Amino acid sequence: MAHVAVSAIGADRPGIVAAVTGALVDRGCNLEDTTMSILRGHFAMMLVISTPAGVDAAELEAALAPAAAELDLVVAVRPIDDDVPRSPAGEEWTVSVYGADRPGIVHRVTTVLAEEGANVVDLTTRMIGDDERPVYAMFLDVTVPPGSDTGVLCGRLETLAAELGISCTAHPADADIL
Amino acid sequence: MAARPVVQLPEAVLVRPARPVERLDDEARALAIDLVDTMRSSPACVGLAAPQIGVGLRAFCVDVTGHRKARSCHGEFVLFNPEVVFAHGPIVGREGCMSVPDLTGEVARAARVVVRGLTPEGADRVLELDAFEARAVLHEIDHLDGLTFLDRVVGHDAVFRRKVYR
Numbered sequence: 001m002a003h004v005a006v007s008a009i010g011a012d013r014p015g016i017v018a019a020v021t022g023a024l025v026d027r028g029c030n031l032e033d034t035t036m037s038i039l040r041g042h043f044a045m046m047l048v049i050s051t052p053a054g055v056d057a058a059e060l061e062a063a064l065a066p067a068a069a070e071l072d073l074v075v076a077v078r079p080i081d082d083d084v085p086r087s088p089a090g091e092e093w094t095v096s097v098y099g100a101d102r103p104g105i106v107h108r109v110t111t112v113l114a115e116e117g118a119n120v121v122d123l124t125t126r127m128i129g130d131d132e133r134p135v136y137a138m139f140l141d142v143t144v145p146p147g148s149d150t151g152v153l154c155g156r157l158e159t160l161a162a163e164l165g166i167s168c169t170a171h172p173a174d175a176d177i178l
Numbered sequence: 179m180a181a182r183p184v185v186q187l188p189e190a191v192l193v194r195p196a197r198p199v200e201r202l203d204d205e206a207r208a209l210a211i212d213l214v215d216t217m218r219s220s221p222a223c224v225g226l227a228a229p230q231i232g233v234g235l236r237a238f239c240v241d242v243t244g245h246r247k248a249r250s251c252h253g254e255f256v257l258f259n260p261e262v263v264f265a266h267g268p269i270v271g272r273e274g275c276m277s278v279p280d281l282t283g284e285v286a287r288a289a290r291v292v293v294r295g296l297t298p299e300g301a302d303r304v305l306e307l308d309a310f311e312a313r314a315v316l317h318e319i320d321h322l323d324g325l326t327f328l329d330r331v332v333g334h335d336a337v338f339r340r341k342v343y344r
Contacts, residue, residue: 096328100188122334128187128280135187137281139334167193169329 010073090143099166227321238318247310257295284336
């Protein structure tokens with residue numbers, strides 16, 4: 001079964017998920033992995049869906065056009081490759097970053113993570129606080145290579161946090177299996 | 179002596195380690211009273227650390243009396259220079275904080291702890307705590323180390339909006 005990626009974003013209002021998924025179900029598609037959330041007042045959907053034989057991305061984009069027009073959504077549908085390698089395995093860690101907002105926090109933190117071989121598997125950022133003193137908060141789930149020296153990673157994050165005047169801590173996030 | 183304003187992120191005093199209380203003098207006792215007064219001024223508040231009222235000293239107050247999640251309950255107490263001498267059994271619970279606007283988060287904390295510190299009168303006090311009282315005290319001691327609950331959330335998807343989306 002082939003897979004396509006569907007993205008849609010538009011000013012939040014009731015009925016967006018129902019309308020988009022309705023058009024997909026009508027074409028025999030099945031929703032697999034999705035994330036959907038409100039980002040600063042806009043409802044953003046990222047969906048990976050499986051498609052039946054003979055249904056391609058162009059046809060789905062056309063099928064979504066009425067819903068997109070009615071709800072004022074920006075919609076894109078693209079085929080994706082099924083033969084992607086698995087993300088690297090490793091120890092699960094959570095990284096918390098927060099502080100006064102300034103440009104470049106995400107880039108600088110993720111650059112350190114990449115240089116240390118840590119792979120970002122989930123990332124959420126939020127602006128909190130009031131408009132006069134906005135606080136930027138970012139939470140990442142990462143995997144670090146098995147057996148790597150996480151002391152080095154934590155030390156580099158600490159140094160970066162001091163430079164940027166923010167808080168940045170990492171801790172193991174391995175689940176307690178009960 | 180009165181309730182003081184509670185400071186919020188990104189205030190620097192919240193993210194750097196607090197200094198030990200050197201002398202249990204009138205100033206320290208005034209801080210203890212202000213901590214309790216400030217805690218009392220917010221009905222839902224069950225604990226407050228000195229950095230949250232802008233004071234970078236190792237002191238906090240807690241009172242979980244009447245809280246539905248509390249098991250152990252030592253009433254209202256203030257501790258200076260507290261240390262955790264025993265901690266056992268992490269359990270996950272959702273926390274918010276007067277100094278962290280807008281967000282709550284799932285945090286794993288020890289379910290049983292023994293904490294030692296000094297009372298405002300200078301007496302050595304050892305407390306055995308569990309459940310919600312243990313969580314509250316560990317949350318406050320984190321403030322003394324420059325940490326908020328955001329540093330301990332159990333995953334990127336364990337952070338939640340406390341108010342409306344914007």
